[in-house]
Amino acid sequence: MTAGKTRLKDIAMLAGVSIGTVDRVLHERGEVAAKTKEKVKKILLDTNYSPDITAQVLKSRKTICIASLLPEPSDENAFWKNHPSGMKKAINELDLFRINLYSVTFDMQNEEDFQQKAGEILKLNPNGVMLAPLFKSESVEFCRELSKLNIPYVFVDGFIDSTDYLAFIGEDAYRSGRVAGQLADLVTRRDQKIAIVCIARNIMNVQHLNNRINGFLSYFNKTFSSAERISRISITDPTPVIVENALDMAFAEHPGISTVYMSGSKSFLIASYLEKKGLDNVHLIGYDLLDRNVAYLRSGRIRFLIGQRPEEQTYKAVRKLFDFLSFNRIPEEKEYLPIDIVTSENVDFFLNH
Amino acid sequence: MTAGKTRLKDIAMLAGVSIGTVDRVLHERGEVAAKTKEKVKKILLDTNYSPDITAQVLKSRKTICIASLLPEPSDENAFWKNHPSGMKKAINELDLFRINLYSVTFDMQNEEDFQQKAGEILKLNPNGVMLAPLFKSESVEFCRELSKLNIPYVFVDGFIDSTDYLAFIGEDAYRSGRVAGQLADLVTRRDQKIAIVCIARNIMNVQHLNNRINGFLSYFNKTFSSAERISRISITDPTPVIVENALDMAFAEHPGISTVYMSGSKSFLIASYLEKKGLDNVHLIGYDLLDRNVAYLRSGRIRFLIGQRPEEQTYKAVRKLFDFLSFNRIPEEKEYLPIDIVTSENVDFFLNH
DNA sequence: CTGAAAGCGCTTACAG
DNA sequence: CTGAAAGCGCTTACAG
Helix, strand or coil, rough: CCCCCCCCCHCCCCCCHCHHHHHHHCCCCCCCCCHHHHHHHHHHHHHCCCCHHHHHHHCCCEEEEEEEECCCCCCHHHHHCCCHHEEEEEEHCCCCCCCEEEEECCCCCCCCHHHHHHHHHHHHHCCEEEECCCCCHHHHHHHHHHHCCCCCEECCCCCCCCCCCCEEEECHHHHHHHHHHHHHHHHHHHHHEEEEEEEECCHHHHHHHHHHHHHHHHHHHHHHCCCCEEEEEECCCCHHHHHHHHHHHHHCCCEEEEEEEECCCCCCHHHHHHHHHHHHHHCEECCCHHHHHHHHHCCCCCCEECCCCCHHHHHHHHHHHHHHHHHCCCCCCCCCCCCEEEECCCCCHHHHH | CCCCCCCCCCCCCCCCHHHHHHHHCCCCCCCCCHHHHHHHHHHHHCCCCCCCHHHHHHHCCCCCCEEEEEEEECCCCCHCCHHHHHHHHHHHCCCCCCCEEEEEEEEECCHHHHHHHHHHHHHHHCEEEEEEECHHHHHHEEEHHHCCCCCCCCECCCCCCCCCCCCEEEECCCHHHHHHHHHHEEECCCCCCCEEEEECCCCHHHHHHHHHHHHHHHHHHHCCCCCCCEEEEEEECHHHHHHHHHHHHHHHHHHCCCEEEECCCCHHHHHHHHHHHHCCEEEEEEEECCCHHHHHHCCCCEEEEECCHHHHHHHHHHCCCCHHHHCCCCCCCCECCCCCCEEECHHHHHCCC
C-alpha cells in the first residue's frame, strides 16, 4: 500500500557496494561474488525492497506486443462482435506503458484460414498471444509453435487441456446450464414440457453446448425424472427453413412444450419461429446479448438471456498477458466470469459498458 | 494507442526554444511571451503531443491522499462490509503511483459521529474524498467545507443534488425496483397477492427505498390495476419481535400473499419469519449478498437477490478521484452500475470477486 | 568481479 | 521572459 521508499541507492549504502552491483543481484545478471550476493540479498529481503516501476518503465522503454486471434464477427455469428472493445479498453488503461495490439481475425468456417492467420502471428513474433481455440487440432498445433518460441498464450471462450496455456478466461458452461435450468423450472408449470435446442456445426462448439445442456439437465435430475418432460432438438444448420422444419416436427411430436432452452446464441431464430407460428405462450431462454436477441428480449418474446461478458473476457486476457510479461505476475489458470441473468428490465446496463 | 514518441525535446527543437519554455506553456505557468506561446501551442497541437506519464510521476513524486467516509459495517447492517475491498483493489492496481488511502467509518445511527469524522477528514486535508451521504444536512455541510477547500468529492450509494460533487456511483433504485417487479410477476400467479415490505429508520434510506418501491409498482401499473393485488407493509424497527408482529398482522389482513418483495437489504429477517411460520410457498425477493441472505438464497428460502455491486462502487470511486487528480480526467457525473439478478445457481460468481 | 557515468522524459528551482 | 542544469530511480554499457 505505502509505496516503497527504499531505493537502490539505500540498499547499496547499507551493503557497502555500488548500485550497479545491487542491480546485478536483483536481476540475477551474474558477475557478482558469492559473498556480496548473499549480503545484498539479505538486505533486499530485510528492507522489503520493491523497485519503482515508473523508473523501470521510463528507463527500459521496451514495447510489448500482444497479438489476438479471434473469429471474424458476422451476421451469422455476431457473438464475436463485442470482443474487440474489451481489448481496446485494456489498451487504453495501459497507455502509459508501451504496448501494441495486433488483432487478427479468422473465418470461423474455415480451418485453413485459421492456420494461415496463426502463421502470420508467428511471423510477427509477439510477446504474448490471446486466442479462441475454435478448431482443436489447428489450435494445438499453433500452441505448440508458440511454446517452442517461448511465447505465452491465453485462451478465451474455450480451452484445450493438453496445451501449456498461461490462463483461460470464459464461461463455466455446465453451471450456466444449471442457471438456465433453474430459470426454466421457474417459468414452467409441472404439467408442461421443456425442449432443449442445439444448433451446431463444428465439434468444439458442440462440446461447449453439451456441457451447458448437461448442466441444464442436472438441475432437473434432483427434483424428479426429466425423461418424460424434457425433449431434445438437434439441428445441424442454422438456415431458417431447416430450423423451421425441425421445430415443426418437434412441436408436433411433443405437444405441451411451453419452454424452449436454446443452448447457443441464436435464440433469435427460435423467437422468429415462435412469432411466425403464433406460439405466444412458449417461454424462451437463451444466450448472449446479440442485437437480434436483445430486440426479442425487449419485445418480451425472449424471457431470459444469459450473458457471458465477452468484453470482459478479452479485457482480462490482455491484462493477464501484460501483467505476466511486465511484472511476471502469474495469473490464476482458469477464471470463470459471472453468469449474468438478463431480462428486458436490466438489459440496458449490460449493453453500454 | 501508439504511445507518443514526440518528446518535450522534439517540441522545443521544432519551436526553436528550450524545453523549459515548452513546459511553461504546457502547464500554463505563465512567464512566456505571447508570440512564443502561440508558436509552441501550435506545434503541440500539430504533433499531438502527450507527455510520458512515467517520467511525470517519477519526477514529481507527489503523493495523492484519498479519504473515505463510509458507515461502519455491523451485524445490524452488513451491507457495508464489502465496500472496503473495492477500495483496496483500486489502491493495489495503482501501486506504481504514490497514493494513500485514509479510511474513516462512522456509526450509521449517529449524526454527531458523522460530523466528527468529517471534521477529522477536513483536518487531514486530503486531495480527494469519497463519501456515503447517509445524513442529508450533515453531508451538505461537509460538502460545503470540501468545496471551500477545493477538495473534489465523489458520492457512493446515494447522492445529494444540491451539492457540487465530482461523480456519483451507485444503483438506479427505480429501475432495480422494476427488475424486482418483473421477477415478482414471473413467480406470482395472477390470482395471488404480493406484499412490499419496507423497514427503515432514517430518512435518506426511506427515499432510496421509496424509489425502489415506485419502480416495483410501475412494472405492474402497465399490465393491470395493482391496488387490489399489492399491499404495503412499513416497519420502523428491525427488531425481530416487531417485524414478526407487523408481518403477522399483514398476513392476517391480506390472505393469499404468495410473494414478498423486501425493498431493503434485510431479507433474512423475512426469510426467518416465513420459516418459523411454515409459510413455505411464499416467494421472497430481496437485495444484497449479505452472508445471512446468501444462506437463505442457497437453501431456497429466498428466490432472488438483487445485487448492486458494493465493491465496484468504491473501486470506481477511487479510480475516478485518482484519474481526476492525476490526469484531470473529468468523469461522467452519474454512473449506475448493472443490476444483477442473483439466484442460488449463480451466486458463487458474485461472491469471490 | 565491481564502480562510475550516462541517460530514459519530465519538472523545478535558479541564473540571467 | 528564457535557458541551462540538476535530479526523480532505475538500467545499461563501459572501464578497470
